[in-house]
Amino acid sequence: MVPVNYYIALSAILFIIGAMGVLVRRNALIIFMSVELMLNAANVALVAFSSANNSLDGQIFVFFIMTVAAAEVAVGLALIVAIFRSKNSINVDEINMLKG
Amino acid sequence: MTVDLILFLILAAVAIATALGMLLSRNAVYSALFLVLNFATVAVFYLLLGAPFIALTQVTVYAGAIMVLFLFVIMLLGTEELPKGEGLNWQKPMAVILAVVLMVEATFLIFVQEPVADLISNSPSADFGGPRAIGELLFSRYLLPFEVTSILLLVAMVGAIVLTLNKKEGGQK
Amino acid sequence: MDFELLPNLVTFFPLVGVLILFFIKPDNKVLVRWVALATSLATFGISLVLLQNFDASNPALQMVTNLPWITVANWNISYYMGVDGLSILLILLTTFLTPIALLSTWSAIEEREKDFNIFFLMLEVGMLGVFMAQDLFLFYVYWEFTLVPMYFLIGIWGGPERIYASIKFFLYTMAGSLLMLLAILWLGINQGTFAVPDLIALGGIPAGIQTWLFLAFAIAFAIKVPMWPLHSWLPDAHVQAPTAGSVILAGVLLKMGTYGFVRFNLPLFPEAAVKFAPIMAGLAVVGIIYGAIVSYYQRDIKKLVAYSSISHLGFVMLGLFALNSQGIQGGILQMINHGLSTGALFLLVGMIYEQTHTRDFDVYGGLWKIMPVYGTIMLVVTLSSMGLPGLNGFVGEFTILLGAFGSEAIGSAWYAGLSAIGVILAAIYMLYMYQKIFLGPEGSIVETVKEHGHALRDLSVREIITITPLLVFIFWIGLYPKPFFALIAPTVDNLVAVLQAAMH
Amino acid sequence: MNFSEAANTGLFFQLAPLLVFLPLTGMLINMIFGGKMSEKAVGTVASLASGSAFVVSVLLAYSLNAVHGELHTIPFAEWIHIGTLQLDWTFRVDSLSTVMMLVVSGVGTLIHIYAIGYMHEDVRFKDDIKRFRRFFVFLNLFIAMMMILVSGDSYLMLFVGWEGVGLCSFLLIGFWYDFDTLGQKSTANAEAGKKAFIANRVGDFGFLLAIFTTFWHFGSLQFDSVFEAATAHPDPVVISAITLFMLIGVTGKSAQVPLYIWLPDAMAGPTPVSALIHAATMVTAGVYLVVRSAPLYSLVHSASYIVAMIGAVTALFAATIAVGQYDIKKVLAYSTISQLGFMVAAVGMGAYVAGIFHLATHAFFKALLFLSAGSIILGMERGHHHLAHGHGDHDDADAHHDEEVFDPGDMRNMGNLRKQMPITFWLYMAGTLALAGIFPFAGFWSKDEILLDAKLHAEHFPGVYWLLSLAAFMTAFYMGRQIWMVFFGKERTEVAKHAEESPPVMTVPLMVLAVLAVFGGALNLPFDGFHNLGHWLEYTIGHVEGLPLDLGVAGISTVLALLAIFFSWLLYGKNPLKEGQPDPLKKPLGFLFTGMENKWFVDEGYKALVITPFEKLAKFLSIDLDWNFWHDWFHDSVLYAGFKWLAKFLSEPVDMGIINAIADKLAEWTQRSSESLRRMQNGFVRSYALSVLLGVVTILGYLLFK
Numbered sequence A: 001m002v003p004v005n006y007y008i009a010l011s012a013i014l015f016i017i018g019a020m021g022v023l024v025r026r027n028a029l030i031i032f033m034s035v036e037l038m039l040n041a042a043n044v045a046l047v048a049f050s051s052a053n054n055s056l057d058g059q060i061f062v063f064f065i066m067t068v069a070a071a072e073v074a075v076g077l078a079l080i081v082a083i084f085r086s087k088n089s090i091n092v093d094e095i096n097m098l099k100g
Numbered sequence B: 001m002t003v004d005l006i007l008f009l010i011l012a013a014v015a016i017a018t019a020l021g022m023l024l025s026r027n028a029v030y031s032a033l034f035l036v037l038n039f040a041t042v043a044v045f046y047l048l049l050g051a052p053f054i055a056l057t058q059v060t061v062y063a064g065a066i067m068v069l070f071l072f073v074i075m076l077l078g079t080e081e082l083p084k085g086e087g088l089n090w091q092k093p094m095a096v097i098l099a100v101v102l103m104v105e106a107t108f109l110i111f112v113q114e115p116v117a118d119l120i121s122n123s124p125s126a127d128f129g130g131p132r133a134i135g136e137l138l139f140s141r142y143l144l145p146f147e148v149t150s151i152l153l154l155v156a157m158v159g160a161i162v163l164t165l166n167k168k169e170g171g172q173k
Numbered sequence C: 001m002d003f004e005l006l007p008n009l010v011t012f013f014p015l016v017g018v019l020i021l022f023f024i025k026p027d028n029k030v031l032v033r034w035v036a037l038a039t040s041l042a043t044f045g046i047s048l049v050l051l052q053n054f055d056a057s058n059p060a061l062q063m064v065t066n067l068p069w070i071t072v073a074n075w076n077i078s079y080y081m082g083v084d085g086l087s088i089l090l091i092l093l094t095t096f097l098t099p100i101a102l103l104s105t106w107s108a109i110e111e112r113e114k115d116f117n118i119f120f121l122m123l124e125v126g127m128l129g130v131f132m133a134q135d136l137f138l139f140y141v142y143w144e145f146t147l148v149p150m151y152f153l154i155g156i157w158g159g160p161e162r163i164y165a166s167i168k169f170f171l172y173t174m175a176g177s178l179l180m181l182l183a184i185l186w187l188g189i190n191q192g193t194f195a196v197p198d199l200i201a202l203g204g205i206p207a208g209i210q211t212w213l214f215l216a217f218a219i220a221f222a223i224k225v226p227m228w229p230l231h232s233w234l235p236d237a238h239v240q241a242p243t244a245g246s247v248i249l250a251g252v253l254l255k256m257g258t259y260g261f262v263r264f265n266l267p268l269f270p271e272a273a274v275k276f277a278p279i280m281a282g283l284a285v286v287g288i289i290y291g292a293i294v295s296y297y298q299r300d301i302k303k304l305v306a307y308s309s310i311s312h313l314g315f316v317m318l319g320l321f322a323l324n325s326q327g328i329q330g331g332i333l334q335m336i337n338h339g340l341s342t343g344a345l346f347l348l349v350g351m352i353y354e355q356t357h358t359r360d361f362d363v364y365g366g367l368w369k370i371m372p373v374y375g376t377i378m379l380v381v382t383l384s385s386m387g388l389p390g391l392n393g394f395v396g397e398f399t400i401l402l403g404a405f406g407s408e409a410i411g412s413a414w415y416a417g418l419s420a421i422g423v424i425l426a427a428i429y430m431l432y433m434y435q436k437i438f439l440g441p442e443g444s445i446v447e448t449v450k451e452h453g454h455a456l457r458d459l460s461v462r463e464i465i466t467i468t469p470l471l472v473f474i475f476w477i478g479l480y481p482k483p484f485f486a487l488i489a490p491t492v493d494n495l496v497a498v499l500q501a502a503m504h
Numbered sequence D: 001m002n003f004s005e006a007a008n009t010g011l012f013f014q015l016a017p018l019l020v021f022l023p024l025t026g027m028l029i030n031m032i033f034g035g036k037m038s039e040k041a042v043g044t045v046a047s048l049a050s051g052s053a054f055v056v057s058v059l060l061a062y063s064l065n066a067v068h069g070e071l072h073t074i075p076f077a078e079w080i081h082i083g084t085l086q087l088d089w090t091f092r093v094d095s096l097s098t099v100m101m102l103v104v105s106g107v108g109t110l111i112h113i114y115a116i117g118y119m120h121e122d123v124r125f126k127d128d129i130k131r132f133r134r135f136f137v138f139l140n141l142f143i144a145m146m147m148i149l150v151s152g153d154s155y156l157m158l159f160v161g162w163e164g165v166g167l168c169s170f171l172l173i174g175f176w177y178d179f180d181t182l183g184q185k186s187t188a189n190a191e192a193g194k195k196a197f198i199a200n201r202v203g204d205f206g207f208l209l210a211i212f213t214t215f216w217h218f219g220s221l222q223f224d225s226v227f228e229a230a231t232a233h234p235d236p237v238v239i240s241a242i243t244l245f246m247l248i249g250v251t252g253k254s255a256q257v258p259l260y261i262w263l264p265d266a267m268a269g270p271t272p273v274s275a276l277i278h279a280a281t282m283v284t285a286g287v288y289l290v291v292r293s294a295p296l297y298s299l300v301h302s303a304s305y306i307v308a309m310i311g312a313v314t315a316l317f318a319a320t321i322a323v324g325q326y327d328i329k330k331v332l333a334y335s336t337i338s339q340l341g342f343m344v345a346a347v348g349m350g351a352y353v354a355g356i357f358h359l360a361t362h363a364f365f366k367a368l369l370f371l372s373a374g375s376i377i378l379g380m381e382r383g384h385h386h387l388a389h390g391h392g393d394h395d396d397a398d399a400h401h402d403e404e405v406f407d408p409g410d411m412r413n414m415g416n417l418r419k420q421m422p423i424t425f426w427l428y429m430a431g432t433l434a435l436a437g438i439f440p441f442a443g444f445w446s447k448d449e450i451l452l453d454a455k456l457h458a459e460h461f462p463g464v465y466w467l468l469s470l471a472a473f474m475t476a477f478y479m480g481r482q483i484w485m486v487f488f489g490k491e492r493t494e495v496a497k498h499a500e501e502s503p504p505v506m507t508v509p510l511m512v513l514a515v516l517a518v519f520g521g522a523l524n525l526p527f528d529g530f531h532n533l534g535h536w537l538e539y540t541i542g543h544v545e546g547l548p549l550d551l552g553v554a555g556i557s558t559v560l561a562l563l564a565i566f567f568s569w570l571l572y573g574k575n576p577l578k579e580g581q582p583d584p585l586k587k588p589l590g591f592l593f594t595g596m597e598n599k600w601f602v603d604e605g606y607k608a609l610v611i612t613p614f615e616k617l618a619k620f621l622s623i624d625l626d627w628n629f630w631h632d633w634f635h636d637s638v639l640y641a642g643f644k645w646l647a648k649f650l651s652e653p654v655d656m657g658i659i660n661a662i663a664d665k666l667a668e669w670t671q672r673s674s675e676s677l678r679r680m681q682n683g684f685v686r687s688y689a690l691s692v693l694l695g696v697v698t699i700l701g702y703l704l705f706k
Helices: A004-024 A028-053 A057-087 B003-024 B028-048 B052-077 B091-113 B131-140 B143-164 C003-022 C029-052 C085-108 C113-132 C136-157 C162-191 C196-202 C207-224 C233-240 C243-268 C270-296 C301-320 C325-356 C372-386 C392-405 C413-438 C444-451 C461-479 C482-503 D003-008 D011-015 D018-036 D039-066 D095-125 D131-151 D155-173 D188-218 D223-232 D236-253 D262-268 D271-280 D282-292 D301-323 D328-348 D352-391 D397-402 D422-436 D442-456 D464-487 D504-524 D532-541 D551-573 D591-597 D599-678 D685-705
Strands: C062-070 C077-083 D072-082 D085-093
Touching (some): A004 A028, A004 B003, A004 B028, A004 D685, A028 A057, A028 B028, A028 B052, A057 B052, A057 B131, A057 B143, B003 B028, B028 B052, B052 B131, B091 D685, C003 C029, C003 C062, C003 C077, C003 C085, C003 C113, C029 C085, C062 C136, C077 C085, C077 C136, C085 C113, C085 C243, C085 C325, C085 C482, C113 C136, C113 C243, C136 C162, C136 C196, C136 C243, C162 C207, C162 C233, C207 C243, C207 C270, C233 C243, C233 C301, C243 C325, C243 C482, C270 C301, C270 C482, C270 D599, C301 C325, C301 C392, C301 C413, C325 C372, C325 C392, C325 C444, C325 C482, C372 C392, C372 C413, C372 C461, C392 C413, C392 D072, C392 D188, C413 D188, C482 D072, D003 D039, D011 D039, D011 D072, D039 D095, D085 D095, D085 D131, D095 D131, D095 D271, D095 D282, D095 D504, D131 D282, D155 D236, D155 D262, D155 D271, D155 D282, D188 D223, D188 D236, D188 D262, D236 D282, D236 D301, D262 D271, D262 D328, D271 D282, D271 D328, D271 D352, D301 D328, D301 D591, D301 D599, D328 D442, D328 D464, D352 D422, D352 D442, D352 D532, D422 D442, D422 D504, D442 D504, D442 D551, D464 D551, D504 D532, D591 D599
Antiparallel strands (some): D072 D085
C-alpha cells in the first residue's frame, strides 16, 4: 500500500534530475536523454494516477506519450546527426547561431 | 511499513540513483546505460501500479528501441565524451538553485498543500491495464488519436530520413 | 430616346471630351482646342435639348433619375438627379459660358493646354452636377469636386500670386463645406433620407435645430457667394485666375453659393429662413454698399470687377431673402445676369490684358479712339453691369429691389432703400473704370505697347465671336425677359408658398 | 379710307411705337452703314429719322384732336411679369404726352439739321472726322429714349426713358472725351459726362424709391391705376413719400437745387447737345414727371410747396450765378437752370399749363440761344483758325497747339460781333428778348403766366412770387450783359475781328426756331377764346381755369425786365468792356460778385462735403479696412500667422517636446533594455531551457503562494 504521493514525489525527483540534465550538460545526446527521462517521470505520475483512479485513460495517455517520444527521438537524433555533419560537434554551447 | 512500501522505496532509490548516474556520467555511453537501467526500474513501477501493458511497452520501446538508437548514434558520431570547454559558467549554479527551488515547491505542493492520501491498491482487477483492456479502449474511444499517431510516426520517419540524407554525395532519393 | 436620362447625359458629356483628350498628344494644340470646344458646344447643344423637353409650367422636378447608391445602416444615399425651375437657367448658363471661356483661352493659355482643357471640362462636370443633384450627399460630392479643377486652374495657370490665391480659395471653401457636411449628415441620419424633395416633404425639423442647420449650410454657401465679410478669398482668386478661370469663377462658381441658398436653405429650413431673413438681408446690404465703395478705390481692373461681384451678389442675396416671388425670381435672374455681365467683363479685361500685360488703370486712357469696337462692347457690358434699363442688369436689380422693398420677411423698406444707393455707387465705380480705360487722352500704355513693336489693335474676329453671344443675351434679357421668368416662375411660386406658410 | 377717317377712327394711334423705332432705325443705319456713307448722308438719315418721328407726333396730335383728346394706350410688349407685378411696355397718347412728343421731335429735328453743319466743322477743328457719325448715332438714340420717356404709360417705362436719356447725356457730354472745353487734351469732358450721369443717378435713386413705394401701396405702376388707387385711399404719408422721392429724381434730371451742379459742366458737350438735351428736352423731363403725377402732387400740399420752393430758389440762385459768368454757354446753362426753376415752381404750385407752356417756349428760345451761341463759337473758331493759318505754316500743326490757349466761348474775347455775324446777331436778339420776357415774345407770355399763378397762389405758396420776380429781373440783366458784351462795343481780340458768319445749314434751322421764339406765345394767349394749350391739356389734367392777362403782373415784370436791360446797358453797353478790364460789377458788389463768379463755391462745397469724404471712405474701406486689415492683417497676420504659430507651438514644444520626447525616451529605453536583454538571447539552447525552468518555477511559485 503505497500512497500516490510517493509516486508523485518520485516523479518529481526524476523530472528535476532530467531538467538538471538538460541544463547542465553540454552534450546534445545527454540533453536528449534527460528529456526522455523527464518524459518518463511524467509517465510515472500518469500511471500512478491511473491506478489510483482506477481509470485506464492515463495509461492510454502514456502510450501516446511513448509514441510521440519515439517519433521525437527519431527526428531529434536525425537532427543531431545533421548538426554534427555541419558543425562536427554536438556541443550545444557551440551552436548559438540564433544569438541576438 | 508494508512490503509494498519497502519495495517501492528500494526501487525508488534505484531509479533515482540511475537517473543521477545518467546525469553525472562523463561518458555518454555510461549515461545511456544508466538510463536503460532507470527505464527498466520504471517499468517495474508500472507493473506494481497495475499497468502490465505499459510496463512491457516501456521495456521494448524505451529501454529497447530508443536507447539502442541512442547508443547507436553515440557510437556513430564518436562523441562519448566531449572535450572540456569553458561553457556557461553561471549556468550550473543557476540550474542547481532553480532545481532546489523547484524541489522545494514540489515538496510543498505534494506533501503540504495538496496531499493526496489515496493509497494504491496492490490487487487491481485481473484485466486492469492488460493488453485487451488497453486495446479495446484504443480502438474505440481513442481510435482517431491512435490513427493520428501513425501519421506522426510516418512523418517522423520521413523527417529523420530527409535530415540524415547525405546531400554532399548527391545521394539517391 | 429616353429624355428622362438627359440630365445625366448633360452632366457627364464633358467627360467624353476628357477621354478623347487623354489620347491626344499635348503638342497638337489645335486639335486639343477644337476637341475641348466641340465637346463643350455639344454639351451646350444637349442642354438645349434638355430645355426643349423641360416643361416650364410644371413646378416639380423633371427628368428625374433616382437610384439607390449607398445604403449602409440607416443611410439612404441615392443617385438623384433632376431639373426644375431653380436650376434650369443655371445649367444653361454653365453650358453656355464654358465654350465661351474655352474659346477665350486660345490665345491666353500657352502652356500645358491639354491639361488646362481637361481640367476645364472636369470643372464643367462638377458644376453641372451641383445644379442637377437632388440628393444632399451627391450634391456635396459634386460641390467638393468642383474645387479640385479650379484649384489647379488658378494654381497652375494663374498670375504671380497664384499659389497663395489657390490655396486660400481652396481652404476657404473647404472650411465652410465641412460644416455643411455635418449638417447634411445630421439631416440624412435623423430624417432617414438624403433626398432633398423627400426631406422637404417630411419637414418637421424643430425650429431650434433648424437654426443650427440653417447656419451650417449658410456659412458654406455664404463663403462661396461670397457674402460680406467672408469675401476675402475672392479678390485674390479672381485677380490671379486666368481669364477663363475668372469667367467661370464669377459666372458659375459663385452662383453655386446663391443657388445653394435657394435650393436648400429656403425650402429645407423655412422657419429659420424667415427668422434669418433680416440678418441675411442686412449682410447683403452691407455687401452691396461695401463692395461698391471698395470697388471704386481699386487700381487694378480685375480687382475692381472682383469687388463689384461682391456688390452684385449682394443684390442676389437680398432678392432671395426677400422671400417673395419678385425677390426670388429677380434673384435667380440676377444670378444669370451677373454671370453674363461679369463674365463678359472678365473676358474683355482678359482681351486687353493679352495685348498690354497690365491691368493698372493709371496707364490706360483714351482707348475708345483706338479700339472703337472694343470700347462700344465694353460700354454695353459696363452699362449692363450698372443696371441700365433695356439691358439685363436692370431687370434683375429692379425686381430684386422691388421685392425687397415690400418684403414681409425682411420687414423694413430700409434695406432696399439703402441698397438702392448701390445703384448710384455702381454708376460711380463702373463709369470710373470706363473713363479710366476708354475716355480722356491716350494713356501711356499706347506708347508702351508701341515700344514693344506692335500697336494696339481692335478686337479680332475670334474675340468678337467670343463676346457676341453674351451681348445677345444681355440685350435679350433686358428687353424681353419673359421667357426666362416663365422658366423659373412655377417653381419659385411653390417655394414662396412654403415660405409664406412658415411666415404665418 | 381717307386721311380724316383714319384720324377719327384712331388708326394713327397704332403708329405710336414708331416714335421710338424710327429714330432707332436711323441710329442702326448710321451705326452699321455709316462708316461708308458721306457726312451729308449720315446727317440726312439722322435728321430724317428724327423728322419722321415729328411727323408721327403730328399725326398723333391730329388724331387726338379728332377724337377730342380721349386717352389712347397702345400695348406694345410684355416686359416683366411676376406675380402681381405686371409691367408692360404700353404707349400712352394723351394731350400731355403729345405736347412733349412734338417739342422733342420738332426741336430735335431742327437741331439735327443744324448739327450737320456744326459737327462738320467741329470734327475738323478737333481733328477727328470719324466721330461725325458717332454724334448722330447718339443723337438718334437720344430721341428714341426721350420718346420712350414721354410716351410710356407707366412709371417704369418713364424710368426706362429717364435712364436712357441720362446715358445719352453722358455719352454726348463726353463726346469729345479726350479734350476739355478749350480743345486741350484732358479728361475734363469725360469727367463732366460722368458727373452728369452720377448726379442723375442720385436722382434716379429717389425715383426708384418712389416707384417701389408706389407699387407696394397702390399695386401698380400704370399711371391711371396708381392715380385711381391714390385718390381712392389718399394716405398723406405715403403720397408725401412718393412725391418727395420723385422730387429727388426731378432735381437730378431737371437740374434743380441741390443736384443742378452737373448741368453747367454738361456744356462740355457739343453745342447742339447743349441745346437739345440740356436746354430743350431732357432737362424738362422732371417737369413732365411732376405734371404727369399731378394727381399725386395735388393731394398733398406740403409736397407741392416744397417742389415750388425748390423751383423758385433754383430760379433765383442760378440766375445770380449766371450774372457772374464769362463763358457764353455757361451763362446760358445757368439761365437754363433758372428757367427750369420757373417751370418746376409753376408745376409745384399746380400751374401745370403754365409750366408746360413755359417748357415749350423755353425749348424754342433756349434752343435758339444755344444754337446761336454755337454759331458764335464756331465763328470765333473760324476766325482763330484763319489767323493761325494766315500767320503760320499750314502744316505747322504743333506750333498751333503750342500757342496760348484760346477760348472761343469766352465773352471777354468777343465784342462787336454783330458786324461779323449779322444773322446770328438778329437771331440771338430774338432769343434774348424772348428769354428776358419782353412783350410780345414767347417768353413774355409763358413767364407771365407763371408769375401770375404765383401771385394768385401766394397765400398757399408764400415767397414764390417774389423769388421768381427777382429771378426774372436777373434774367433780363444777364441777357442784356451778354448782348452788350458779345455783339456791341469793340472787338477785344484779333480773333473777334476775323469771326465769320455760319452757313445756311446752321442758320436756317435757327430762323425757324426764331420764328417760334417770337410767336410761340400764340400757343396759349391769355385771352378768352384762346388758351389753346390749356384747353388741350385739359384732356389730360382736368379742368384748367384759363387765366386772363393781369396787367399788373405783366406790367411789373415788363418794367423789371426793361429796367434790368437798362442797368446792363449802363454797365456794359455805355462803356464797353476793354481788353483785360475786370467786370464792372466787381467793384460795387465786391465779394458777392466773387461768389457769383465762382458759382457760390457749390462745386467746391460738394467736393469738400461729399466727394472728398467719399473718396476718403473708399480709400479707408478698400485700402485700410478691406485690404490692410481684413485681407492682410486678419488673414495673414491673425489667421495665417495664428495658424503658423499654433503649428509651430504644436510642433516644437508640444510635439517635439512632449510627444516626441516620450516616443524617443520609450525607444531609447527599449533599446537600452533590449541591449541588455539581448544578452539573454545568446543562442545557447541551455540558457533558453534555463529560462523556461525559471518560468516554471516562478509560475508554480506564484500559483502556490499567491
